[in-house]
Amino acid sequence: MINKKRWSLKSLNGPSPFELAMMVLSLFSVLLVIILTFSKVDEETRRLLLFIDTSICLLFMSRFFYELFKAPNKKFYLKHHWIDFVASIPAIEALRIARVFQILRVIRLIRSTRTLLLPLLRQSKQTTLAGLLMAMVLILSTASVIILLVEAGAEGANIQTAEQAIWWALVTISTVGYGDYYPVSTVGHIIGAIVIVSGVSFFGVISGYMASVFVAPDSTERSEKELRVERNDAHQELIKSTLEQAIERMEQNQQQMEKNQLQMLSEISSLKQQLNDKK
Template identity: 85%
Template sequence: MIDKKHWSLKTLNGPSPFELAIMVLSLFSVFIVIMLTFSKIDPETRRVLLFIDTSICLVFMSRFFYELFKAPSKKFYLKHHWIDFVASIPAIEALRIARVFQILRVVRLIRATRTLIIPLLRQSKQTTLAGLLVAMVLILAAASVLILLVETGAEGANIQTAEQAIWWALVTISTVGYGDFYPVSTVGHIIGAIVIISGVSFFGVISGYMASVFVAPDINEREERSESNKQDIKSALEQALERMEQNQQQMEKNQRQMLDEIAILKQQLIDKN
């Protein structure tokens, strides 16, 4: 019972960076489902969208089992998050609309949170990782779809299938550039240039993040050390005050003993006289 209360209170503190990332990916995947259901698109573009949606489902599934493993009460987690598992199944297209519930859950958490920026800044590592995850998925998805739409039918084009479009987007954003697939149209060149610039920026952020992991301590770690130092100082002050109080009591005791001895000596002098 205590674990359940702890879990629910933790959830009400506000959405974590990864929960916000899942919300964005859920919104994007719902858009993909709508495109696949209601739009008239060519077969290769449909395959690209299915590949992207399946990759997002794998991200959802991985997060679900990770959170299930971390949950103090597995039964409580399954009871309140079973819809996440249903929405993560990539093979059944009708169940993918269940991701709307993931969006609604995070929106509810955002409304329950008075401020969102401060919690994200306090969790800088998670915010960076979540941002990189969302950026990578969105850039790869947009680049794959756009390059396939632009290059299909162009004279001398060599990017004609979903696999070729996704492979080109991967090698371009990583700035490897094998050269086996490349755009031939002007618009394709512009898309490629944007993807290359995004890739350079993307890996620049990764390099900065790795440097911060190994060099700069996290804000939470600094706060924990500061809190620990405060506790040490407080404990030292309490011990010092306790010693001072003991010394004062000893001095008062010695003073009483001296006064008693003086009184005895005075009485002895009076008796002699």
């Protein structure tokens, strides 16, 4: 029963943590495209949204070429994932709608698997790394956009451009705090406090992740070691059972030989008795 249960857990095949992270980023990028297309925003906010979208496109393209390099059959990969490359091309708004197909493909993978939690738990390191990447992109993007919208019209504000908003978000989430750009409004201070707390939590998770990489063994390595131990135990049990059966057969053969020997001795003694009677 244990082996069957373990086999069923390993046979669960669902989307990888990075596929789920790319799906969330695709949803976010589609939202950016909708805002850029249908909303009237000022020039600096539009530049900031375009910068964020281009950065997400570069992430998509890097993952596409990485998976293409790893794929054993590159023609097959290109045939089934060419839409990922098309959706990763920046600065062409018409092609960005192709990211909807990325989302639909991952949703189809989610629907095809019986559970989503167990595959993520079995790939704990990939899940942590994908979650950190996704959280960093979302926090930086959201914080920079909101702080630019809030501070742009405030009196005495020094965060006026897309570059300044991105720089402030990077400095704040890293808790460095250069102080060259800072919010002046109450809402900006609240946003800054949230970003600082998020940054502390974010780098705390990174520290724990790095510790697990160098200290704790990988879950797949543990499972392989457990599997090897189980195979060795099963092999030893098989050898022990075979030896016991062989010893049992030898004992049976020995008993049969002793029985045959007694029977032969009985017959010999009977023949001797008959010879003596004839004499």
